[in-house]
Amino acid sequence: MVRPSKKQQIPNLQEAIKETAWNQIAEFGAPTLSLRAIARELKITAPAIYNYFPNRDALVTALIIDAYTSFGDVQIAVRDEVPETELEERLRAIGLAYRQWALDYPQRYQLIFGTPIPGYVAPMLEVLPSAARSLSALVSVVDGLRVANKLIANGFPSIQSGYQQQFEVWKNYAGDYDIFSLSVAMIIWSRVHGLVSLEISGNMPPFGVDGSALYHYEISSIIDQFIKK
């Protein structure tokens, strides 16, 4: 068989490859993602994929960027559903949406925050824009609290010096917020991430610790600790 005529070709093969990859990740999990399996599904040969992605890692990077974008879209949309003045409710809303997205798309969550692909390490420079944007919802709310003088952060560690340049790059994608707010956001993020990742990966002991209840408690803890009443 030779190259098929354009009429039988798949239009926008680049997107079709990513779509098929997502389907396979959803069905069999990220670790078993295979270029050859994608090619079989699309009825093309494996090397054809190399016209669109230089190698498998590049495809994975594209998937990660898409996942970050989808995740960021949800975070920002959920934030904007709550009036700008209701900062506490905004924080709660994006916190709950965080877990919900992870439960809805566990494989995407692990693709982003885990290391489910053998030998793959995400290229920071490429991923940074979408990653920074996805966290910007949280950072914006924390910075809103800071501006409104409602942020409690007694004894919070100060920022290391010498990173101004990287921070400037970050700002281009995540918004121009105070780096102090960023650090507080980082702690909050690590808390929700810790709970969610244990729940998703099945590392929570299976004896009736309700993930949802624990998570609600943790969100309230965060609000109590960081928001002035």
Added chain:
Amino acid sequence: MVRPSKKQQIPNLQEAIKETAWNQIAEFGAPTLSLRAIARELKITAPAIYNYFPNRDALVTALIIDAYTSFGDVQIAVRDEVPETELEERLRAIGLAYRQWALDYPQRYQLIFGTPIPGYVAPMLEVLPSAARSLSALVSVVDGLRVANKLIANGFPSIQSGYQQQFEVWKNYAGDYDIFSLSVAMIIWSRVHGLVSLEISGNMPPFGVDGSALYHYEISSIIDQFIKK
């Protein structure tokens, strides 16, 4: 070549396989762990490994159990270096040791709590004993606080019913502590895990958020939130 005489054989090949696996994980990372590579290193053939582990996943499980055991040893040892009456200091000590162990052995940490092996999912029943024991240091301190009436847990979510049996199994390995203490320990664990896993996996934005300082802050937050003064 045929089977070598016993004198040239490696004594305790089972242990040697695990040791070589650890070396390769340390050098190249867990995801690229390869039975054939282990065999090459040991100058045996790959199928020979199947006399000691039924498949690669079984080897990984054995490695995970060893890692949990090593981790649990450190946790328990660190706890016991602080007098039994100094519960707050015990909590702080095991908290700091948690991060230190993760920084000392990042691959082991990711092997346990991440999903770095393609398609591998840890068999709960086999891993439970060492996993439960490794967390028992934390649970014991939390339960000590509860018994001493020093544990703050207002509004803490109640335990789901119907899991008595699993909890009984858990107790055999982790010690006979109150299930309420277990839930509090779970929250504390998720917090340190969240911060450590972000730091280990390089998912912390690279602009001067000092992992060590943040971690110390988080440990203090935990103490402030859960221990009566």
Added chain:
DNA sequence: CAGTGTATATATACAGTGTTTATTTTATTT
């Protein structure tokens, strides 16, 4: 319209992987 160049696919091949089967040799037991 003919010819050329480029993009896009296939075909083939290589080195690697986990795993299965059959076979051979060593070690142990009867």
Added chain:
DNA sequence: AAATAAAATAAACACTGTATATATACACTG
């Protein structure tokens, strides 16, 4: 000493990602 069990090798299968060479379809140019 003979039979048996254990532990290794050898060979093969079905995969994987990827590099190279090749052939075809399409678009542009003279």
